[in-house]
Structure formats: structure tokens, C-alpha cells
Amino acid sequence: MNIYDYMVEKGLLAKKAARKLAYISTETKNNALIAMSEALVKNSDFILAENEKDITNGKNNGMSQGLLDRLALNIKRIEDMAQGLKNVALLPDPIGEVTKMWRNPDNLQIGRVRVPLGVIGMIYEARPNVTVDAAALCIKSGNAAILKGGKEAINSNIAIANTIIKAAVEAGLPEGSIQLIETTDREAVNVMMKLNEYIDVLIPRGGSGLIQTVVKNSTVPVIETGIGNCHVYVDEEADLEMAENIVINAKTQRIGVCNAMETLLVHKDAAQKLLPKLGERLKSLGVEIRGCEKTGEYIKDIVSASEKDWETEYLDLILAVKIVDSIDDAMDHIYIYGTKHSEAIVTNNYRNSQRFLNEVDAAAVYVNASTRFTDGSEFGFGAEIGISTQKLHARGPMGLEQLTSIKYIIYGEGQTRK
């Protein structure tokens, strides 16, 4: 079968499943999630053996240590995935919630009810746990899932997907509720991006290369996730000890994540007191500093920052530092180089805190807190499928609610329009 026909077959099956999933009971969905969880643990030997094949292939192909680490499974990681499934079962079911109901002048009773999106396509890279996480959130929100993982993880993904799909169907979910694209042919992604008839939304998860490819080529609606060139701006009137702690946390608490800080902006009148001590502390934590010319006056032995540094999401122990003349300069810098993910100001000035909250355009805007809090769990959503950096449909951490749409249900008694 050619790739196009293969993908259409998957799409048709997903659409058929989605029609039933839309009004399946919460109990059936939860039972399926728990069965999937148990099956994962039961099948762990097989999954680990398949994962070992991917690891061996990766090593033979010279895969980096970082990627190998993302790819590798062990019993602890499988148990974590299994626990994740159980956690999703415990979350409230978003489907069927009537968020508003009113009567119009014709005495029609109009309700706004939460319904699934339909079929969600996930395109991701080497992390096999995304296969489980995405399937869990899609199922709980009543959506069918078509999963396309990276070729590096193909053996692991097939083992995991077959395990959870079998358990899900046995527990009563319609066939086609969860499907994995089992080919590593790159053409599959190209076809997937044009399957408007069968896929309601595509969510790419991974590096900026993958995400930009999907955004630029997909005619299926896309939710853009995860690129975070985040800033912390330390204002003139900041509490400097607080500023220091927030900067250290936002840069170093975990470096490879989208909500980590990449550029520090410092008001010129705070630089003298903040930077010498903070600079040494960052360096002692292994952070390489790339600063503007003035930064060099306060922190010794730093690399000169270039235009490219302001644009880069390092995801590494590197920090760009720029001294600015005013909050307006800081906000202009964020406007030009930011990716609308998470931005923070540290200040005790009321007016500046309000200006920053109002004028900075990002999914999450912080006063006096670390950017690292932009996360579904930290926000209280229970789980997340990614962090949207676009404005349409969903913005910021995406939990179950962000995987839903609405419909209007209207109760009449024979009304006609005049």
C-alpha cells in the first residue's frame, strides 16, 4: 500500500472511532486508561527489549548522549508512564460540561457544551513517553489520536502502542481510538499535514525545526508548541536578592526546557548592584555568560553577545545578558526577540509591574516569580500535552480542556424565526 492510502485508511478509522468516542461514558474511558496502565507494566520486558533495539541503532548511528537519554527506557520510566495513565483517569472529564446556559428573547434555552475536537494528530521526536501521554490525554478528552513518533524510537513506539491499543480496545474503546503510524517514511508526515478531511488538529512536539516545518507546511490546523526564548527583566526598583534567586532558578533549575530563561535584561541603574555577585554565582554553577558591552563592565571574562544570542533558545548552561536604559527598552527587546512563551519582570514599582503585565504579549507574564512555573501541573491543570505559543484556540499550558471544542445545544418548543 502506498503511504497516501495508508494514511487515509488511518484517518478514516480515526474519524469513525471519534464519532463514538465523543459520547462514550467517563467510566469506559477511565477503565481503558487503567487497563492501558496495567498492560504497560505487564509488558515491560517486551517493551524494554524493543527499546534496546532502538538504543543499539542509535549508538550505531552516532546519536548524541542527550538524545540517547531521551530515547532510553527502564522499568522506572515505564512505571512513570503507567502512573501517568492512572493520573489522567483521576482527572475530571471535560466532555459534556455545560459552561453556560441561557434563554434568548424567543425563549429558546441555549447551552454551550464542551465536546471533543475529533481527531488529533501528534507529530513528535525521540521520546517514547509522548506516545503514552498523548494517547491518555486524547482519550480522556474524547478524541481519537493518530501518533507519529520519530524514526529513532520506532521499535519502542510500536511495542508501546500495540500494548496500550490492545488494552484500550479490550476495555471497550472503539477500534481506531489510538493509532500509531508504523512507517518511518518521511512522506507520512507530508501526507498527514494535508489530511484536512480526517484530522482536526495537529500538535507537533519537539525541536523548533520540527515545529516550524509543521507550521509552515500544514493545511490541517496546527497548535504551535514549546519554543521559549524567555526573558527575565530586573527593573530599577527590584529587590535584588529576589532578582538573584529568580534568575538562578529560571536559568539553572532545569536547562533543557522551554520555560527556562535564555536572556537576562537588567535596568542600567540596577546593574552595578546586581551583576557582579550574580555573575559570579552563575559562573560557579557552570553558566556561560554572553553579555552586551556594558555587561562586561560588571562581570569579568564573559563572551561578547551578538545579534544571534538575543534570538537563541539555548536550552543549555548559557545565558545572554543585556543592560537596558528603561522598561520600554526591555519590553521592546522582548517584543523583537521573544517567542511569546513566558516573560518575567522583577520589580517593586507598581506602575512598571502593571505596564509589564498589560503590554508584554506572551502566554504567561510574571511579576516577581520564575518563568519555570509555566506548566500544566504548576498551573493546576493536572496534566499537559504541550505549551501553546500561538494565540488561536489555546495559549499556554494545554490540559484536557484545551483539547476540546464546544457545541451549542438548543431546547425549543416549536420556535420559528420572524
Next chain:
Amino acid sequence: MNIYDYMVEKGLLAKKAARKLAYISTETKNNALIAMSEALVKNSDFILAENEKDITNGKNNGMSQGLLDRLALNIKRIEDMAQGLKNVALLPDPIGEVTKMWRNPDNLQIGRVRVPLGVIGMIYEARPNVTVDAAALCIKSGNAAILKGGKEAINSNIAIANTIIKAAVEAGLPEGSIQLIETTDREAVNVMMKLNEYIDVLIPRGGSGLIQTVVKNSTVPVIETGIGNCHVYVDEEADLEMAENIVINAKTQRIGVCNAMETLLVHKDAAQKLLPKLGERLKSLGVEIRGCEKTGEYIKDIVSASEKDWETEYLDLILAVKIVDSIDDAMDHIYIYGTKHSEAIVTNNYRNSQRFLNEVDAAAVYVNASTRFTDGSEFGFGAEIGISTQKLHARGPMGLEQLTSIKYIIYGEGQTRK
């Protein structure tokens, strides 16, 4: 200047305007809307003269009477547009509304606040009033608007746009808040569909050809509007007088609109009592009936329906009629041929009413009421920019709220992530 550079220039200016529009005061926006309203009336002689040029060109090019009617302006229509602007000024400003605010376990105060989408691109056809309606709703919701009307209306649109733009800027809106694409080169739309960097969302309004072209070719996120192949299903246990009135209303109250009924589905056990009288009434109103074989047993002298009839949005005095064996058959027919716009059941059976509301996937699902109610004004939204038939971002009638996104604002006191 080539078309690409021309469009990028518009995009850049819109983006710059959007940054300011996002936090401009409600008063300034309302003053602008009122100034635009007054300018339209004041400039009506000029606008009518320019519209006359389009009408003359249209007649010379053999434009149909229906299109000429949509294109034609008169003083009444200009006054209606002016009144529309004033009505939008009276609506509550959606921007800045905090829809939810809570504290997380770290004692961060997290708020969800409504913000504009940014830059909205409208692509539409011959109706010059869309220029005014779209500008009004975009401005009130804090968005910059890039408007691309049909070439048939180019003189009217330039006259209208220049009038309202001048008034808006004089009233304090940033330059670039409203822009019209003044070229009739078709390439402009092709460029617009790829301007992801400058346009946040495209809303096509018009016939299905235009909408499908935009959906299939745009990489800018699109909100699909307005195709309505709507059904009324008369169940076995329906009140037949009510059914008759709803069918007549849904088909004939206004025929050229997306929420009009196109196919009537009748339960086989209701056909005998319903169809003979209803058929004659429809025919007396000038409705051509295209029925399935069984329909011919109850209504005389009808056209035989073909597969194409089930698929067609007639927007005309034509009705397809099919007799079905059960509510399941009716819902299957709607699933296959419906466009997820508006669907109605007429029944007094409780279980069937609930099944229809739960299982039919459409923006608006009705029990015992006409599909013609799917409309921003009827729903109480005050105004509408179109009716979304997709599930992402907005579904059903789109008012001001549907032209917004959200951001999270987080008030901390030095919190860092553990």
C-alpha cells in the same frame, strides 16, 4: 512595488498597530467607531458615486442580478452600516476581562485575561458592507484588520475604507489598525495565505469556492465559516403541526443564508401524515422538491433526488426530502452529508431528543426549533463576523469574544520552582 513587498508592508504596519491596539482604552476604541460611523454618512455621496462605478463595471461584465444586488449601495444601506458601527461601540469591551483567577499551591496568583488575537485578515467577496462590519468588530476586540474584498467591489471598498480609516486615525487609533488591500491582483490572496509572520488568523467569508481555497492553501491559521448543508429531521413522535411550521420557516424564511434547511429527513411512520399537506404548502411557496423514491408516494410531481442533492447547499427555493427508517438512519445521513453547521430534530420523544443533542456533531443542534436561529444576534452576542463550522478556536456564531485569545498573568512575591 511587487505584490509580495506590498503585502509585507501592510503586514508590518498591522503588527505595529496591533501592539498598541492591544491595550488602548475602551473609550478611544468607541470614539473611533462613532467617528467612523459619522464619516460614512458624511461621505455618502462620494461612496455612492464610487459604488456606481462598480455597478456599471458589473453590468458591463454580465454580473448576475443577485450579485449586483449584493454589490449595490444606497443611502439606506450606508445608514445601516453607520448604525452597525454605533451598535458595536455599545457592546461591552471583551479585552481585559479576567475570566478566572486562582492561587496555586506555591501561592502564585494566576489570572486568565482576555487579549486580542493580533492581526486578523479578512478575505471576502462582493459585499462592501463586510468592509465596515469586519473593521468594527476587529477594532472593538483590539485587533488590527487587513481587509481583502472582491475585485467587483474595489471602488466601493476603497471609498469606504479610506473614509473609515481617516476617521479612525483622527480619533486616536494607531495608523495601520485598519488596512484595505487596494490591488485586484489575485496574487495578493496567495501571498496573504502565507503571511504567518504578520497575520494571526484568516477569516474567509463568501461562497464555498472561496472558503475551500483558503482552507486548502493557507498556512496562516484559518477560521472556516459559513457552509451550511443543514437538516431538519422529523421524528416518528413529532408534533406534526410544529414540524410543518419549523420546516417552512427553516426553508423559506430566508433562502440565501447558511442556516437555512437544505434537506428534510422524515421518519417513515411520520411521512404519511406529514408529507402530503407539507408538500403542497412548500410547492405553493414556490419550493421545488427533490425527493427520494418513497417521497414520491406522498408528494406528487417531484424531481427524483440524486446523490448530488444530499450534498448540495442550494441557497435557493429547492428542498431535498428523504424518508428514513429510524433516528439512526437520520443521524447517519447527517454525519455523511452535513457540514457541522445547524441540525434540528422535531420530536416529543425524550430519549430521541437527548440522543440527537448528544450524538449529532454540529455547531448548533436544535430540538423543536428552526435552524434559522444560528446567528450572533439571535444567540445574544450583539454582532457576528461569521459562523464557524470548524472546531478549533471558535464554533458557531462568532462575536467579539471569539476574536480574542487569552494570556496568563501571574503575581508572585519571589517564588522559584523547586
